[in-house]
Amino acid sequence: QVQLVETGGGSAQPGGSLRLSCAASGFTLDYYTIAWFRQAPGKEREGVSCISSSGRSTNYADSVKGRFTISRDNAKNTVYLQMNSLKPDDTAVYYCAAVLRAYCSGYVPIEYDYWGQGTQVTVSS
Numbered sequence: 001q002v003q004l005v006e007t008g009g010g011s012a013q014p015g016g017s018l019r020l021s022c023a024a025s026g027f028t029l030d031y032y033t034i035a036w037f038r039q040a041p042g043k044e045r046e047g048v049s050c051i052s053s054s055g056r057s058t059n060y061a062d063s064v065k066g067r068f069t070i071s072r073d074n075a076k077n078t079v080y081l082q083m084n085s086l087k088p089d090d091t092a093v094y095y096c097a098a099v100l101r102a103y104c105s106g107y108v109p110i111e112y113d114y115w116g117q118g119t120q121v122t123v124s125s
Contacts, residue, residue, distance in 0.1 A: 002026035002114060006096055009119030012086050016123070020081040022096030022116060029053075033099050034072065034079040035107060038092035038121075047107020048094070049081060059104045063089070086123045093118040 008020040022034065035050040049070040050059040058070050069082040079096060097112035 004096055004098060004114050004116035006094060006116040006119040009094060009121045011122045011124070013125055014087060014123055016086050017082070017084045018086065018121060020083065020094055020096075020119060020121075022079040022081075024077045024098070024114075027114075028074075029072070029077050029079065029098065030074050031100060031102075032113075033101050033104055034070075035097050035099070035104070035112065036070065036079075036081050037095045037097060037107065037109065038090075039095070039118075040092040043092075045095070045109055050104035050107065051079060052103045054102070057103055083121070086121075088123050091121060091123050093120050095119075 003025045005023050012018050031053050033052050036048040037045050038048050039045040048061050048064055051070045051072050055072045067085045072079040095118045096116045098114040099112045
């Protein structure tokens, strides 16, 4: 069964950190570009960060640049999103998604082949 499972969400105070993981099962991530999206209540799903299949190329939305770091460990079939200096505006459900291509080329949700179920991130004092 092909599956992406996100873990690591939860609550944090402004300025705090969380680390999200996206583990794949039923297929190998080696040939997939992986992106993190998020969706806040009443808002559209937005792309947050993307990492190429090799891990050598990454991309970040302006809103998270300098605060979030995406990485991957293909040996563990897992992608990570380290989130530092969290802000209340980062509150959302975070999803990882996989597309069968080598490089990041945008955050159009319909282009992604597999999605996780999402994990809630809440930033408040």
